[in-house]
Amino acid sequence: xxxxxxxxxxxxxxxxxxxxxxxxxxxxxxxxxxxxxxxxxxxxxxxxxxxxxxxxxxxxxxxxxxxxxxxxxxxxxxxxxxxxxxxxxxxxxxxxxxxxxxxxxxxxxxxxxxxxxxxxxxxxxxxxxxxxxxxxxxxxxxxxxxxxxxxxxxxxxxxxxxxxxxxxxxxxxxxxxxxxxxxxxxxxxxxxxxxxxxxxxxxxxxxxxxxxxxxxxxxxxxxxxxxxxxxxxxxxxxxxxxxxxxxxxxxxxxxxxxxxxxxxxxxxxxxxxxxxxxxxxxxxxxxxxxxxxxxxxxxxxxxxxxxxxxxxxxxxxxxxxxxxxxxxxxxxxxxxxxxxxxxxxxxxxxxxxxxxxxxxxxxxxxxxxxxxxxxxxxxxxxxxxxxxxxxxxxxxxxxxxxxxxxxxxxxxxxxxxxxxxxxxxxxxxxxxxxxxxxxxxxxx
Numbered sequence: 514x515x516x517x518x519x520x521x522x523x524x525x526x527x528x529x530x531x532x533x534x535x536x537x538x539x540x541x542x543x544x545x546x547x548x549x550x551x552x553x554x555x556x557x558x559x560x561x562x563x564x565x566x567x568x569x570x571x572x573x574x575x576x577x578x579x580x581x582x583x584x585x586x587x588x589x590x591x592x593x594x595x596x597x598x599x600x601x602x603x604x605x606x607x608x609x610x611x612x613x614x615x616x617x618x619x620x621x622x623x624x625x626x627x628x629x630x631x632x633x634x635x636x637x638x639x640x641x642x643x644x645x646x647x648x649x650x651x652x653x654x655x656x657x658x659x660x661x662x663x664x665x666x667x668x669x670x671x672x673x674x675x676x677x678x679x680x681x682x683x684x685x686x687x688x689x690x691x692x693x694x695x696x697x698x699x700x701x702x703x704x705x706x707x708x709x710x711x712x713x714x715x716x717x718x719x720x721x722x723x724x725x726x727x728x729x730x731x732x733x734x735x736x737x738x739x740x741x742x743x744x745x746x747x748x749x750x751x752x753x754x755x756x757x758x759x760x761x762x763x764x765x766x767x768x769x770x771x772x773x774x775x776x777x778x779x780x781x782x783x784x785x786x787x788x789x790x791x792x793x794x795x796x797x798x799x800x801x802x803x804x805x806x807x808x809x810x811x812x813x814x815x816x817x818x819x820x821x822x823x824x825x826x827x828x829x830x831x832x833x834x835x836x837x838x839x840x841x842x843x844x845x846x847x848x849x850x851x852x853x854x855x856x857x858x859x860x861x862x863x864x865x866x867x868x869x870x871x872x873x874x875x876x877x878x879x880x881x882x883x884x885x886x887x888x889x890x891x892x893x894x895x896x897x898x899x900x901x902x903x904x905x906x907x908x909x910x911x912x913x914x915x916x917x918x919x920x921x922x923x924x925x926x927x928x929x930x931x932x933x934x935x936x937x938x939x940x941x942x943x944x945x946x947x948x949x950x951x952x953x954x955x956x957x
Contacts, residue, residue, distance in 0.1 A: 560907030705735020
């Protein structure tokens with residue numbers, strides 16, 4: 514069948530294997546006979562990191578194994594989603610310490626991408642809260658991995674995009690919360706300098722994220738809205754089932770252009786320009802606004818879209834972001850989903866993305882002349898000492914990857930040692946030089 518990531522670019526023809534349990538998963542790996550495969554969760558990475566000739570789905574590894582309220586931990590199968598964990602835990606006054614922008618991510622996918630949220634500057638990334646996980650190695654044997662047990666496997670698997678093995682289950686630390694609501698506040702920023710100053714000023718807040726108007730120019734370049742949040746002391750501990758709207762068809766790509774995006778950005782900024790009051794918001798609406806529209810990726814047209822996320826160190830952040838936004842603004846290929854955040858210090862995982870500094874995320878609908886623009890942005894990012902997020906990548910070169918991830922050779926050495934037959938590999942890992950090419954893909 515034809516598969517893609519959430520960006521719907523690129524596509525690949527793949528056979529999907531969905532084993533019912535750990536034993537049948539191990540049997541598939543033991544009898545792979547040189548046929549390559551890659552683990553796949555909910556398919557919410559944006560590019561080609563979960564595309565291969567054969568895909569090993571975790572859809573049936575979605576069982577809850579234990580919930581320890583006293584220790585504040587939950588153990589569940591790798592196919593369990595963040596949404597399912599929150600549904601069980603929030604009424605108990607427990608919450609996941611790190612959340613991505615969608616709750617449909619699986620636990621296995623969250624570990625493989627070492628996801629981050631609006632609070633990395635305070636709480637780090639997802640794998641900083643993993644107590645242990647069970648890893649099914651390419652040989653078919655299993656290893657329990659933690660920051661102290663099978664440490665190499667842990668550091669390679671957290672952020673390793675599924676290349677070290679299939680995660681079977683994981684134990685995740687939780688945190689106590691007083692309610693299911695978030696105290697939220699929005700503060701407008703007139704330009705990039707003010708946006709960065711507000712992010713620094715509120716770096717002690719628990720959740721901080723900024724929307725940026727990437728089409729604004731001159732004195733308004735980098736204007737945005739800073740969104741602050743913290744767990745509210747008032748409100749019930751409850752799970753709310755919410756009916757989602759659905760995008761029933763793929764819209765024509767021409768509907769997203771500099772004029773429609775510019776109009777959206779103007780309205781969004783104007784809506785928040787004078788808002789500074791604190792509001793109580795249900796956590797689902799605060800953390801996952803895009804999940805309210807099922808299939809929102811169809812808005813970018815039939816060719817799909819590419820999400821581009823990078824991080825720059827603090828000393829080069831303002832100049833690098835300014836050059837990036839000026840380049841994007843001149844191109845007219847702006848994004849209405851442009852997100853700016855601060856990161857805290859990096860962890861010890863070899864291919865984890867976050868490092869101390871500022872990160873910017875941009876969405877671009879796919880067009881033939883988009884790739885040269887992204888190549889130019891790569892040059893800006895690398896010159897500033899930055900790197901790109903593998904979970905969002907669909908076209909980065911091996912040279913760009915290696916410059917951004919100095920531990921790549923350490924990762925590849927372990928990968929070659931535990932998987933000498935090259936059983937696990939993806940379109941992305943081939944492109945980045947972590948595995949040998951052998952999978953065909955198509956843009957459509």
